[in-house]
Amino acid sequence: MKISRRHFLAASAGLSLSALAANNLKLFNLPNSAVKSYELIAKPFDLELMKDKTSQVWGYNNLSPGTVLRCKQGDTLKVRLVNQLEEQTTIHWHGMRVPLEMDGVPYLSQLPVLPGEYFNYEFKCVDAGNFWYHPHEGSTGQLGRGLYGAVIIDEAHPTDFTHEETLILKTWHLDAEGKFTPFYVKQNAAMEGTKGSFTTINSINVPTIELPANQIVRLRIFNVDNTITYKLKLTDIEAKIYSVDGQPLTKPWDLAAEGFLLAAGQRIDLAILTHHVKKQQLILTNNDDEQLAIFNVKANQKTNAAEKWPSPLPANPISIPDISKAETIVFNFGWVMGFLENPEQEAGYQFWQINDRAWDVQDITCVERPIATLKHNHHYIFELRNASPFEHPIHLHGLPFKVIASNKKEIIPHFADTYLLDGFETAKIALVADAVGTWMLHCHVLEHLEAGMMAAIKVV
Numbered sequence: 001m002k003i004s005r006r007h008f009l010a011a012s013a014g015l016s017l018s019a020l021a022a023n024n025l026k027l028f029n030l031p032n033s034a035v036k037s038y039e040l041i042a043k044p045f046d047l048e049l050m051k052d053k054t055s056q057v058w059g060y061n062n063l064s065p066g067t068v069l070r071c072k073q074g075d076t077l078k079v080r081l082v083n084q085l086e087e088q089t090t091i092h093w094h095g096m097r098v099p100l101e102m103d104g105v106p107y108l109s110q111l112p113v114l115p116g117e118y119f120n121y122e123f124k125c126v127d128a129g130n131f132w133y134h135p136h137e138g139s140t141g142q143l144g145r146g147l148y149g150a151v152i153i154d155e156a157h158p159t160d161f162t163h164e165e166t167l168i169l170k171t172w173h174l175d176a177e178g179k180f181t182p183f184y185v186k187q188n189a190a191m192e193g194t195k196g197s198f199t200t201i202n203s204i205n206v207p208t209i210e211l212p213a214n215q216i217v218r219l220r221i222f223n224v225d226n227t228i229t230y231k232l233k234l235t236d237i238e239a240k241i242y243s244v245d246g247q248p249l250t251k252p253w254d255l256a257a258e259g260f261l262l263a264a265g266q267r268i269d270l271a272i273l274t275h276h277v278k279k280q281q282l283i284l285t286n287n288d289d290e291q292l293a294i295f296n297v298k299a300n301q302k303t304n305a306a307e308k309w310p311s312p313l314p315a316n317p318i319s320i321p322d323i324s325k326a327e328t329i330v331f332n333f334g335w336v337m338g339f340l341e342n343p344e345q346e347a348g349y350q351f352w353q354i355n356d357r358a359w360d361v362q363d364i365t366c367v368e369r370p371i372a373t374l375k376h377n378h379h380y381i382f383e384l385r386n387a388s389p390f391e392h393p394i395h396l397h398g399l400p401f402k403v404i405a406s407n408k409k410e411i412i413p414h415f416a417d418t419y420l421l422d423g424f425e426t427a428k429i430a431l432v433a434d435a436v437g438t439w440m441l442h443c444h445v446l447e448h449l450e451a452g453m454m455a456a457i458k459v460v
């Protein structure tokens, strides 16, 4: 079904936005009050990704990654999105707790921003950490062509880190001439997704990054890829993970020798102490076989060497779920194999389902049929069951959750906004439904999202 803007206005008339805002007030009562304003102009531009080749990418302010948006926890961020693309768009603030009407979901939060239009986003930044922004419209193509950027919210008080770098990972869908190849390929969408072929950090293939000696370094690493889970390893140095999806770990984790799986949409803070450097070059790799970045560490002068690991980052003000009183809801992530059995048949965009329902990105009425309704401030366990052999990074808007159990992996409980659900895995996440609204639950492999794996969860 094709949707009209009229339909949205009629559908949203029943929503009381002021009621939503009132319910979210508790979150927005932090002391700070500075306002940071930005303008993001979405438009195509030429970028040299591959040496001597021009790629026609899309970005914000002629940048991809777009302008880094940065302010302090408790500040208000005001962002005007100006659409100079030839198609409609929105911005979603991945991992940030914002009111529903700022969440960027077309026809649910807002009308899509048409070519030539603008939209003003404004919200208080309640959590510190690494978040990111991207369209929630035409996802495979818009993100695939380069529309995304980092949002860094600084902790209210200074941390122990003395130097930082932001690393935004993406594998572009490009041919040898730097031209885009398809982002959505039906056969792949029905399986693990279409992988790109040219990996960059901040749009540079294997960048060399200089790190100062004797510093406590914070590497903010973002995976903004459409499809790929990177298995991050760092050679020749001890490293610790301080946060996952912007949410601090109470006790930082060692970056294990077998690497850390950073799924599409996820972020980590990785800490290293540069006086620990044995060789003067460190290499960040994707599972040994692919170099991602090279760090050159300046010679060690042994002055004021930072001798100990920084303290854990301060926890964000997230409601803590109480498992003993939580109600369990099962979400079955299903795989519809009709297309594979009969490739001639037009299976449409329905390879993936959540609890037997496939989302249709063309149909506005999907948002009116939430898959689950939660009671405001009640505690829940979501049991996530993967019925296919393919992995799904499952992301939930609006409600950060605590990862608590898995039948396949050892889990150290921690907060996150995306959980990488392995093939045939069952995992449990817990949360307090403390934000009224309708929040999207979806796979961040964008072809899976576009082929059905998205649902709405309503908190009333």
Ligand code: C2O
Pocket: 092, 094, 134, 136, 265, 395, 397, 440, 442, 444
């Ligand atoms: Cu980053 Cu609904 O997504």
Ligand code: CU
Pocket: 391, 392, 393, 443, 444, 445, 448, 449, 453
């Ligand atoms: Cu998926």
